[in-house]
Every structure is written in C-alpha cells, then in structure tokens.
Amino acid sequence: MQDQLPTISLAPALSGDRAAMAEVVAAVDASLRRLGFFIITDHGVPAASIDAIMAASRGFFDQPVEVKDAIRSSAFGSHRGYIATGVEALAHTLGNKTPPDLKESFGMGPPSVTADRSAVAGVGPTYQPNQWPAAPAAFKPSVLAFYQEMEQLTDVLMEVFAAALDIEPGYFHDRFQDHNSTFRIAHYPPLAKKPEPGQLRAGAHTDYGALTILLGENTPGGLEVLTPEGDWLPAKTNAHDFVVNIGDLMQTWSNDRWRSSEHRVANPPPEAWPGVSRISLAYFCNPDDALEIACLPGCASADNPARYAPATAGALRHRKISAAKAAAE
Numbered sequence: 001m002q003d004q005l006p007t008i009s010l011a012p013a014l015s016g017d018r019a020a021m022a023e024v025v026a027a028v029d030a031s032l033r034r035l036g037f038f039i040i041t042d043h044g045v046p047a048a049s050i051d052a053i054m055a056a057s058r059g060f061f062d063q064p065v066e067v068k069d070a071i072r073s074s075a076f077g078s079h080r081g082y083i084a085t086g087v088e089a090l091a092h093t094l095g096n097k098t099p100p101d102l103k104e105s106f107g108m109g110p111p112s113v114t115a116d117r118s119a120v121a122g123v124g125p126t127y128q129p130n131q132w133p134a135a136p137a138a139f140k141p142s143v144l145a146f147y148q149e150m151e152q153l154t155d156v157l158m159e160v161f162a163a164a165l166d167i168e169p170g171y172f173h174d175r176f177q178d179h180n181s182t183f184r185i186a187h188y189p190p191l192a193k194k195p196e197p198g199q200l201r202a203g204a205h206t207d208y209g210a211l212t213i214l215l216g217e218n219t220p221g222g223l224e225v226l227t228p229e230g231d232w233l234p235a236k237t238n239a240h241d242f243v244v245n246i247g248d249l250m251q252t253w254s255n256d257r258w259r260s261s262e263h264r265v266a267n268p269p270p271e272a273w274p275g276v277s278r279i280s281l282a283y284f285c286n287p288d289d290a291l292e293i294a295c296l297p298g299c300a301s302a303d304n305p306a307r308y309a310p311a312t313a314g315a316l317r318h319r320k321i322s323a324a325k326a327a328a329e
Helices: 011-015 018-034 047-061 065-071 090-094 139-164 171-175 248-253 313-328
Strands: 007-009 037-041 081-083 104-108 182-188 202-205 211-216 223-226 232-234 242-246 263-265 278-285
Touching: 007 018, 011 018, 011 139, 018 037, 018 139, 047 104, 047 139, 047 182, 047 278, 065 081, 090 202, 139 171, 139 182, 139 211, 139 278, 248 313
Parallel strands: 007 037
Antiparallel strands: 037 242, 081 104, 104 182, 182 278, 202 263, 211 242, 211 278, 223 232, 223 263
C-alpha cells in the first residue's frame, strides 16, 4: 500500500535539460494515471513569497467577521472576496448531502477584467472584478505577487503535461492566455464543538478545472486523497512544497487517461480541536471559460473512442459550482 504521494523535483523542467526532463515527464504521467496527485519540490517559487502570503492571510482571517463581511462575495460562480463559513458543502458536488464545510475563505481571480469578458453565454458571470480588504496592508500585494508566481508555475507544469501527452510544446500555453484561474485562501478555524455527522473541514470532492496547485500548513486535520484501493492517503509535505492535482476538466480533456481523484480535508483529532487552525493556499487553474474542451490529440483511438461530448470550460466548471453552492440555499 502506498503511504505517501509521489514527490517530484521540477528542477530539470526549469533548467531546460531535455534528458532530465524526460524523467520528470514520466513520473508526472505515472502519478496522474494512478492518483491524479503528486508533490513538487524545487519549483522556483521563493520561500519568502510563500511566507509573506501565509502571514498576511492569518492577519486577514484574524479580523472580526463583520470586517471580513465588508468584501463578502456575491457573484454566483465567481467567488471574489470573502466567503463565510456555511456557504459551501463540497461533498454536494458528488451527490453526498452533508452539513456545510467547516471553513471560511477568500477568493480572487485575474487581476484585470474588462466588461466584455464579464460573462460567458449559457454560464453567467465568470470574469468578475476582485474585492480587497482594507487591512492588513500587506494582504493585497502579497496575494497579487503569489498569483503571478502561480501563473508562471502553471506554464512550467503545462509544458510537462504537454510532453507527457505527446502534444506539441506550447499547446496548453496558447489555451491559457486568457485564463480564468481562481486563487482561494482557506482558513479552517479551531473547532469549538463536535462536528455534525458527516461534517468535515472540506467534504470529499473532485476539483473542477484543469489543475490545482495547493499549499497547506502541516497541522492536524489536513488534505487526504482517496486511492484506487479505497484508502484515504494523508498528503504530508514540507513547509514550501506544493501538492499538484488535476481536476475534472483535465480528466475529460485527456479522455480519462488521467485521474481526477476524490479528496477531502479531515477534521483534527478531538484533543486538537480548541487550538488548531489551518491556512491553505489553492490556485485553481482554468482556461478561458469560452474554450471548447474536446478530446486532446492522441488521447482517443479506435479502441478508446472519445468518451465526452465537447463543452465549454466554463460550462463544465459551473456544473460543479452550482452543486457546491446549494449548501447555502
């Protein structure tokens, strides 16, 4: 039985060493086929940038609820601003009715949004303006800097993905020029009482988009991944390492070659309830919402025909968002 997610160094992908890059590509492909998850080290994101956003995030969530509510997110399907506890129940996206997740969060998207990109036909509001808190002063600049780091890291990962799928270099880069990637900072507060039956910090779900880049504090009550054997595998990382996984959109795009795996954020053990909180950073990489998602070149054959009808990226993602939001209605 596997007891840890695969760990892959991105140093060869950043160096341009094609021979060493082949080992990274093979490791990523194998991990995505089996688990849909892996850990990356040597990713090029400065530790100082990570430490700065973690500190600023704590400063934001430590404020009273009424202060955070001043930037409460209101646009359906496009969380921009503060999302209070009780708004989401991620298990609903898989048809499992549970109480709301035990978390609050902040969400933002592309820094520049023009009026002509505010909605996608048949989907609704997608590219929405961001909302920023008045304090802490370091919050907005640290978030924007980190978002830019995630854009650059996505470019590196997408080149690895293209090589793993034997697609020409730049294929994904061209399709993510007008991306609608969402960055969420989640805060899982200490538990004041016993959770309701079936209630978790984040219920079991699969992600919606192309890929997710995640960094969470290594405290009790963290990320767990469901293995093909049906076991929940804790995702243990060092302080500045990222977890990477694909979402439903990439599974669809790859014609099920790669696995969008179920995962959850577990509650801490009872002895840790009063004092253990957790911050996690999640960058959800999404292409242009208007992009048609159809089977990638080379992912279908006479023996393995395309399994999904083409659909826009926005429509695929918003089906899941609709189900998660139902928790608050």
